Amino acid sequence: MPALSTRLTDPDAIPYFLWDDPMTVSELEERLRTASEPEQLRLRALILREARDPDVWRFVSPEEIVRLWPQLAGRLGVRRGFWEFLLARWKRLGHIDLVRSRAPQIHPEKLDRDGVLVDPAAEILANKLCTLLSRGEVRGLVDVLSLERSGLRVEDALVPASSKDGGLTPAQLAWVLSQITVGSDARIPAGVTPVELRTFLEDLVSRLTRLAYPGTAPL
Numbered sequence: 001m002p003a004l005s006t007r008l009t010d011p012d013a014i015p016y017f018l019w020d021d022p023m024t025v026s027e028l029e030e031r032l033r034t035a036s037e038p039e040q041l042r043l044r045a046l047i048l049r050e051a052r053d054p055d056v057w058r059f060v061s062p063e064e065i066v067r068l069w070p071q072l073a074g075r076l077g078v079r080r081g082f083w084e085f086l087l088a089r090w091k092r093l094g095h096i097d098l099v100r101s102r103a104p105q106i107h108p109e110k111l112d113r114d115g116v117l118v119d120p121a122a123e124i125l126a127n128k129l130c131t132l133l134s135r136g137e138v139r140g141l142v143d144v145l146s147l148e149r150s151g152l153r154v155e156d157a158l159v160p161a162s163s164k165d166g167g168l169t170p171a172q173l174a175w176v177l178s179q180i181t182v183g184s185d186a187r188i189p190a191g192v193t194p195v196e197l198r199t200f201l202e203d204l205v206s207r208l209t210r211l212a213y214p215g216t217a218p219l
Helices: 025-034 035-050 062-075 079-093 121-134 138-151 154-164 170-178 194-210
Strands: 110-114 116-118
Touching: 025 035, 035 062, 035 079, 062 079, 121 138, 121 154, 121 170, 138 194, 154 194, 170 194
Parallel strands: none
Antiparallel strands: 110 116
16 A cells, blocks of 8 residues: 655645545545546545544635535534534634535525515424434424424425435434433423423434334435
8 A cells, every 4th residue: 555644745645534545645636626526525525534624724625615514514424523613613703604505495485474584394394404413402302393293294304304414314313313311300492391302302213213224214
């Protein structure tokens, strides 16, 4: 195997983070300019996963990460949380505008409520599932419960949600939800009791786990 290097200014060096897909710095730069969009996306995700963050900027800009975030997020593995933290802090400091990373819209036409444009409920549910995947929080779970009580079904929102976040699958969402703890003394919004929310959570995890079995998942 060719020797790996940290000399990223050397066009003939093989970057240390390409240990599983060796190519020179110049070859990597060329692919990032001219390869197909799926290949460029794969390489950018690889860099975000494997490179030290100061070295990332040699090949990928913050603006590119923001623009491609819906496609990149599901490819980052355990590094996803790190990049979410960094992007959120940079947004707070005004360095970047995360609005530009807007995920694909299921319903481009919005509803007009007294002059305010809002997403249809189906779009909101898909967005809530993406949010739950990235931040497994009780508030988001309560929102999903309310949307299901209005007549929507999580199962129907999985495919649209996965188009917004490529890392969303029934199994992955079930695993994230299984980490949520609802204590008996939890203060839950919208008048939902801890028992109601725990029951819903257990049922939802069960439904998603069932869908994750090969041959039954809709994704």
